Amino acid sequence: MSDQNTPTRMRVEGRVAVVTLTAPPVNALSSTLRESLRERIGQAGQDAGIGAIVLTGAGRLFCGGADITEFGKAPQGIGLGELLAIVETSNKPIVAAIHGQALGGGLELALACHHRVATPSAKLGLPEVKLGIVPGAGGTQRLPRIVGPEKALEMITSGQPVSAKAAHAMGLLDALTAEDALVSDVVAFAEDVLAAGRTSPRIRDRNDRLAEARENPNLFKDFRDANTKKFRGFEAPEGCIRCVEAACTLPFDEGLAFERETFLRLVAGAQSVAQRHVFFAEREAAKIPDMSGDTPTLPITRVGVVGAGTMGGGIAMNFLNAGIPVTIVEAKPEALERGLETIRRNYDNTARKGRISAADVETRMGLLSDGLDLAALAECDLIIEAVFEDLDLKRAVFSRLDAVAKPSAILATNTSYLDVDVIAGMTGRPEHVLGLHFFSPANVMRLLEVVRGEKTDTRVLATAMQLGRRIGKVAVVVGVCHGFVGNRMLAERQREANGLILEGALPQDVDRVIQEFGLPMGPFAMSDLAGLDIGWSAQTSKGESVRDILCERDRRGQKTGRGFYDYDETRKATPSAEVEAVIREVSQRQGLTRRAVSDQEILERCLYPMVNEGAKILEEGKALRASDIDTVWVNGYGWPVYRGGPMHWADTVGLGTILERMRAFRAEHGDAFNPSALLERLAAEDGGFSGYDRRAGQAA
Numbered sequence: 001m002s003d004q005n006t007p008t009r010m011r012v013e014g015r016v017a018v019v020t021l022t023a024p025p026v027n028a029l030s031s032t033l034r035e036s037l038r039e040r041i042g043q044a045g046q047d048a049g050i051g052a053i054v055l056t057g058a059g060r061l062f063c064g065g066a067d068i069t070e071f072g073k074a075p076q077g078i079g080l081g082e083l084l085a086i087v088e089t090s091n092k093p094i095v096a097a098i099h100g101q102a103l104g105g106g107l108e109l110a111l112a113c114h115h116r117v118a119t120p121s122a123k124l125g126l127p128e129v130k131l132g133i134v135p136g137a138g139g140t141q142r143l144p145r146i147v148g149p150e151k152a153l154e155m156i157t158s159g160q161p162v163s164a165k166a167a168h169a170m171g172l173l174d175a176l177t178a179e180d181a182l183v184s185d186v187v188a189f190a191e192d193v194l195a196a197g198r199t200s201p202r203i204r205d206r207n208d209r210l211a212e213a214r215e216n217p218n219l220f221k222d223f224r225d226a227n228t229k230k231f232r233g234f235e236a237p238e239g240c241i242r243c244v245e246a247a248c249t250l251p252f253d254e255g256l257a258f259e260r261e262t263f264l265r266l267v268a269g270a271q272s273v274a275q276r277h278v279f280f281a282e283r284e285a286a287k288i289p290d291m292s293g294d295t296p297t298l299p300i301t302r303v304g305v306v307g308a309g310t311m312g313g314g315i316a317m318n319f320l321n322a323g324i325p326v327t328i329v330e331a332k333p334e335a336l337e338r339g340l341e342t343i344r345r346n347y348d349n350t351a352r353k354g355r356i357s358a359a360d361v362e363t364r365m366g367l368l369s370d371g372l373d374l375a376a377l378a379e380c381d382l383i384i385e386a387v388f389e390d391l392d393l394k395r396a397v398f399s400r401l402d403a404v405a406k407p408s409a410i411l412a413t414n415t416s417y418l419d420v421d422v423i424a425g426m427t428g429r430p431e432h433v434l435g436l437h438f439f440s441p442a443n444v445m446r447l448l449e450v451v452r453g454e455k456t457d458t459r460v461l462a463t464a465m466q467l468g469r470r471i472g473k474v475a476v477v478v479g480v481c482h483g484f485v486g487n488r489m490l491a492e493r494q495r496e497a498n499g500l501i502l503e504g505a506l507p508q509d510v511d512r513v514i515q516e517f518g519l520p521m522g523p524f525a526m527s528d529l530a531g532l533d534i535g536w537s538a539q540t541s542k543g544e545s546v547r548d549i550l551c552e553r554d555r556r557g558q559k560t561g562r563g564f565y566d567y568d569e570t571r572k573a574t575p576s577a578e579v580e581a582v583i584r585e586v587s588q589r590q591g592l593t594r595r596a597v598s599d600q601e602i603l604e605r606c607l608y609p610m611v612n613e614g615a616k617i618l619e620e621g622k623a624l625r626a627s628d629i630d631t632v633w634v635n636g637y638g639w640p641v642y643r644g645g646p647m648h649w650a651d652t653v654g655l656g657t658i659l660e661r662m663r664a665f666r667a668e669h670g671d672a673f674n675p676s677a678l679l680e681r682l683a684a685e686d687g688g689f690s691g692y693d694r695r696a697g698q699a700a
């Protein structure tokens, strides 16, 4: 192997060997890197001229952790645990010199070293829990020994990295270096260690911090109680807690073995498979077949927003947060005033919670300008329309925008359902028009559906994807169709939920089943939150459906204090006898004999048609891949990440099973349950959505 391809480099400065990880992009601890590290440490160990070893990373970070593409495959070469035992038992002190990030296996490597030193900007963390696993190379045993079980529990179960400053304060780092003199400072640190002539401390021998847990027998119970809601449904956080408990109660080696067992159990489990699927799916979503990293993008230095309502305000905040100036235009002064006040109030609330400073609020508000005429948007590079969901209004707005916007400007609509091609057709630049479908609250939700119109230029699409990343969104390309990917599938679930309550279930039954499955709320609680009167009007109400009657009685959802549920001042929902009576009356009017509906039927009736609609979306090419649909549902609708998204979940249920149930439901309830051709074909082939590639026209 030429030196260039070696995953490590070694040089000697005085009595200190500096071993550098050189495996771009993130110095992942692949089998070749592990082998190479073993060799280097062995070599330095045998060299009598060398007294200490410094481990550092080339590129932008120390080490990003394990190579997760190796998960689930037969282990090759030396295992990470074995390598770390060699590091830990080295008779020459090893110092980790950390910059950028030390994450997962990268931090575990640092924990096996005798000393840890970092630049002030570095971040350290154990994010394994986010992939449905526990740290598997001693992280859960060594971290509590150095920072105490309480802080370790927090870091390991949240997966959130801590700053080098915080790490130093909690004892995880021995020292901080100058920002740009990491290696020279750490070499000097190693020389000092040698000069002092002390024996090298090993974290495994430290027990002082564990005494805390023994003094506080309720520590683990209290931690579980405080986090019940956050951990609901997930297996990995409990695994993490048990490993930290093991660190406190078992000798080090037994604790390590317990951690290993837990890791192996979880990594093979359905939740971790699903969570890793989501991790890769989000990265995959950025890849567009007819675009490459070289596709040129257009500069976006000023953004315009039309409409300062619920969505317009939130959309504007995304750009202000990223330091991009925004001009917001409203139709009426009162609406503009209200919109601006809401934005300021949101920022003030965030500042009150300490998440941003008062100065940040002023900086962001300072980037915002406003107007009552679309002409104010003449200098914007991108204009996003968020006026009422009314096609004629949107057509008028786009026709005017085309006249006032500069020729290079991109025009986007935030429509939920309307035809983006029709809207684009109102302009002389349809290639510069697309949909940017934000989710409510737009400044919080991570999902952005990027709707590619028939004529949308690849540069425009590439610009939107890049901008999505810049404002911290997960952007997914979708095609033009009613409701795009997310709302189109949601409509299937809503139709069945409405049907189920007429057949015999109650809103609270349907909501409970959906919530127990892992979604944050069921369809009826969600309707109450959004408002039952979206798209309803008293003039056109026929007073026939449950919704018509509830709206007529001013039960319009949380905003009126009552909807499908009754709400108290704390917004706690209670099932309503009045609503039940309305439902029974409508059932009777429709000639339905109410029956007991099982939880299993609720689940299948609500979710299988969604999967089927997802298959139609794929078949029609409105989503590029099944994993994009999963990304939409996880980031836009709270689909539980441990179930990987509806299409991944469908694969785990088995497409044959879903097809069979769809056919049975069709026999009873009609054409809404017509299976898609793709579902039929994949089920017949015993295939799944995960391998399906529409361009290849078959399951891979």
Ligand code: NAD
Pocket (backbone or CB within 6 Å): 306, 307, 308, 309, 310, 311, 312, 329, 330, 331, 332, 335, 386, 387, 388, 389, 390, 393, 397, 414, 415, 416, 417, 437, 438, 439, 440
């Ligand atoms: P909203 O009623 O809260 O706000 C619309 C705003 O547009 C109002 O303030 C209105 O005064 C303003 N407006 C109307 N005509 C205008 C014009 N000619 N020029 C400038 N401003 C004008 O509505 P919303 O909930 O923010 O929805 C806006 C769009 O976003 C709709 O297309 C909707 O379908 C879509 N959307 C809504 C949600 C949601 O959850 N609310 C989610 C995604 C997308």
